[in-house]
Amino acid sequence: MAKIRPFRGIRPANDRAAAVIAPPYDVVSEEECRALTANNPQSFLRITRSEVDLPVGSDSHGPEAYATARRNLDAFLAEGHLVQDETPSLYLYRQTWRGRTQTGLMALCSVAEYDAGTIKRHELTRPDKEQDRVDNMLALEAQPGLVFLAFRAGSSDVRGAMQRAATHAPAWQVTTDDGVQHALIPVTDSDEIDGLVTAFDAVDSLYIADGHHRSAAASRVADVRKNAGTSGWFLAGIFPDTELQVMAYNRVVADLHGRSVAQFRTAVEAEFDVTPGSPTPSERGTISMYLEGAWHTLTPRPGVVPADPVGCLDVAVLQDRILGPLLGIGDPRRDTRVQFVGGIRGPEALQAAVDGGAAVAFHMYPTGMDQLFDVADAGLLMPPKSTWFEPKLRGGVVLHRFSDA
Secondary structure (H helix, E strand, O other): OOOEEOEOOEEEOHHHHHHHOEOOOOOOOHHHHHHHHHOOOOOOHHHHOHHHHOOOOOOOOOHHHHHHHHHHHHHHHHOOOEEEOOOOEEEEEEEEEOOEEEEEEEEEEEHHHHHHOOEEOOOOOOHHHHHHHHHHHHHHOEEOOOEEEEEOOOOHHHHHHHHHHOOOOOOEEEEOOOOOEEEEEEEOOHHHHHHHHHHHHOOOOEEEEEOHHHHHHHHHHHHHHOOOOOOOEEEEEEEEHHHOOEEOEEEEEOOOOOOOHHHHHHHHHOOEEEEEOOOOOOOOOOEEEEEOOEEEEEEEOOOOOOOOOOOOOHHHHHHHHHHOOOOOOOOOOOOOOEEEEEHHHHHHHHHHHHHOOOOEEEEOOOOOHHHHHHHHHOOOOOOOOOOEEOOOOOEOOOEEEOOOO
8 A cells, every 4th residue: 555645835936946956965076066056046955965055065954054944944945936726636747858758746655654664765864964954854844855665567557547638727837947848737626636536545565766855854854843743744755657767876986996997907807708898888787998098898707697686786796896895895885985976978978077087987887777676576675876766856846844734
């Protein structure tokens, strides 16, 4: 079962959405945030990255930052940049990019189902990042960022309910600087809301695609508030797996851990066939490596790849057979010698990094949604930075205030 619930969303005034919606808080640096907000006082980054309104060098995780975020949220509401709907609603969030469209349902999901594991996860969380979201939500008394969930799109009832709701005209539609068209369709008809709630009730499981820290923080906030108001529910964008685009999450390594290029290549060849190749791997199970000005295709030799859901992932094979034993990167979450590069930047970014002084780069084949589901169903954890979803879900599209009920 996947319980969802409508809510009185806080969202941009229709004529201000282009100014309000902003990149997710965790994909831009403080310098980028300050640049984005310098000429746009309505940017939602002033709520999710409130250090932009504090002196440079201020603690972005300190009490003044969270107090500033709350003042900014209250001001956005008072000035009409954000408005709250009068009646509980659901919301369709549609994104179109490079000829593809993905449409998700923004709804409240149950913290109890997350705690019970019905909403399945596949990553560990870092305590500091989790605490930041807890402090942010408690200060705002709201959840400003949604959790990105996915479901297997086999249910005709869910598809039909979402398609019927999607026939309504959007409240607003804007195209951001990255070429993504965003549209928000409020679902206010009680019959359509009931149809969506009933359809999702038959969905076996929801899966966290992105937002493990936000969902874990929502669970902790619900515990702190003892489920006061609607804090026993968290805001999610729920997307069918068939519409999602997963891009590669690539790796650049600063040095060869004391090996010469020849020694490193010999070590790699012990477990991989190494042939001249292209910058982008053509199929699952192969890795493109950029070393000494040339691209190579790495194909694991027989017996190298285990059969378990995690061990067979290309990112796991790279970590377990090359990054760990050959390059000394035992903990990729903390080792500063490895840099993770989102697939949106393309192989050109990897090549430029190595040509600019790094030792080696690896371009991965994208991890599939089927693989993510398999890992989560088995109760296992994926290696860090296994997936890069594009386009990103913008901040400020809809907020959930705990007192909206």
